[in-house]
Amino acid sequence: MNVTDMLWTLLKVFIVVNVLMIHVAYVVYFERKVIGHMQARLGPMRVGWHGLLQPIADGIKLFFKEDIIPSQSDRPIFYIAPIIGLVAVLSSLAVIPLWEGFSIANLNIGILYILALSSVGAYSIILAGWASNSKYSFLGGLRSSAQVISYEIAMGLSLVGVMMLAGSANLTDIVKAQSEGWFLWYQPVACLIFVMSAMAETNRAPFDLPEAESELVAGYFTEYSSMRFGLFFMAEYAGMFIMSALGTICFLGGWSGPDFGIFAHVPKVVWLLLKIYGCIFFYFWIRATLPRYRYDQLMALGWKVFIPLALANIVVTGVIKLWK
Amino acid sequence: MTAPQVFFSYFAAMITGLSLLVVTRKNPVHSVLWMLLLFVHIAGLYLFLNAEFLAAIQIIIYAGAILVLFLFVIMLLNLRKEETEKRFQRQWPLGLGIGVVLMMFLVPVLGNISVVPPLGPYSVDAIKSEGHIMTVGKVLYTEFLLPFEIASVILLVAIVGAVVLAKRRLE
Numbered sequence: 001m002n003v004t005d006m007l008w009t010l011l012k013v014f015i016v017v018n019v020l021m022i023h024v025a026y027v028v029y030f031e032r033k034v035i036g037h038m039q040a041r042l043g044p045m046r047v048g049w050h051g052l053l054q055p056i057a058d059g060i061k062l063f064f065k066e067d068i069i070p071s072q073s074d075r076p077i078f079y080i081a082p083i084i085g086l087v088a089v090l091s092s093l094a095v096i097p098l099w100e101g102f103s104i105a106n107l108n109i110g111i112l113y114i115l116a117l118s119s120v121g122a123y124s125i126i127l128a129g130w131a132s133n134s135k136y137s138f139l140g141g142l143r144s145s146a147q148v149i150s151y152e153i154a155m156g157l158s159l160v161g162v163m164m165l166a167g168s169a170n171l172t173d174i175v176k177a178q179s180e181g182w183f184l185w186y187q188p189v190a191c192l193i194f195v196m197s198a199m200a201e202t203n204r205a206p207f208d209l210p211e212a213e214s215e216l217v218a219g220y221f222t223e224y225s226s227m228r229f230g231l232f233f234m235a236e237y238a239g240m241f242i243m244s245a246l247g248t249i250c251f252l253g254g255w256s257g258p259d260f261g262i263f264a265h266v267p268k269v270v271w272l273l274l275k276i277y278g279c280i281f282f283y284f285w286i287r288a289t290l291p292r293y294r295y296d297q298l299m300a301l302g303w304k305v306f307i308p309l310a311l312a313n314i315v316v317t318g319v320i321k322l323w324k
Numbered sequence: 325m326t327a328p329q330v331f332f333s334y335f336a337a338m339i340t341g342l343s344l345l346v347v348t349r350k351n352p353v354h355s356v357l358w359m360l361l362l363f364v365h366i367a368g369l370y371l372f373l374n375a376e377f378l379a380a381i382q383i384i385i386y387a388g389a390i391l392v393l394f395l396f397v398i399m400l401l402n403l404r405k406e407e408t409e410k411r412f413q414r415q416w417p418l419g420l421g422i423g424v425v426l427m428m429f430l431v432p433v434l435g436n437i438s439v440v441p442p443l444g445p446y447s448v449d450a451i452k453s454e455g456h457i458m459t460v461g462k463v464l465y466t467e468f469l470l471p472f473e474i475a476s477v478i479l480l481v482a483i484v485g486a487v488v489l490a491k492r493r494l495e
Binding site for chain 2: 074077107108109112113115116117119120122123126127130138141142145146148149152156168169
């Protein structure tokens, strides 16, 4: 690898990360609008036309707020926890193929890489909960660590079916293997488990127990303020974006789209983004529809339903693959 | 120094330094965090040896599951007393002295031995051509099927044991 290649990669990283951050800001706006309309409200309307500048206003506000640090907290860990979270999420972006032949790193272990980083991301929540030295934060952190570990297993097992069908863990190869039909149709059970586990992984409703506001104030980030809170916020929404991208690539055919007539001229990345935003809309739809789970129900669902179901799915997929 | 030597020295030095940090920190949670960094460096060493599957598994299993459980247990135990007590027994300088003397003998002896490993079918090029996951999978499920199955049965026994211990009352 020479210097030009390195600079070129750095430029790609810079562009992709910045584009993602803009998307993340507007995913928040999208959520507020969608939830607003589902609850017969208008959502943000004041800043700019139909509130379009709201994310920028929010960002500026967070940036200039006072940074409060609890006096009894463990400072180095308190500082580093939100950074771990955001770095883990942004690093997973490296293996996502945006269109044919474009991903920052085309790894053979693409799926495993994303799973590894999502497990590193769990540290940010646990450490934030512990370092804040507050009961609410600590309970939120403990809940989250148990939840993330449990659902990571189910998520990994549900993706094994996809890897078996594609014969590879490389995300580009997985998209190419879906040229005949989306894996959604071949792996419906795995897809269902993946969607649920992704919601639990990113701490989204109805599995948002680590930050259940009615019992834990705000869970693990109760003691955080200003931009440190902003980092958690960005990590959560970027995590949703990455999980939607992974789901799109593994089950919805990635960047592929109709290639007849006028559709053939549409850039492939547009199809990918449309599918990702479809998945994100689904997240919001679920949030607006379902109430929060109870904690023991959540753990029972993960261990007693999803993991056995995912294992059975692997066996069935294997048998069918041998049959053919 | 060539590039591989620079990489290896970096990882070796970091792994040694981080291990020292793990055993010397007073706060157990800080120890676990240095250990997390240590695991990441070990994964880097695997990547350096073209074993990308092992590197990913190292992070997923060790950093993502085992270490989180460590952290979980340490946070639930109240270890305030541990933090104020002395970290080591009184005789640690003696142990360090013996270690250094042993090292002084071992380094020249081991430096003179050159081991030429027998070259098997899994050379770097062979692994690169079909991917590390594929190679590991094939070997694990054909050549080493029996040891693999035995290992999984042992793990299953451990799980059953844990469930039995955790259950208060067995009908």
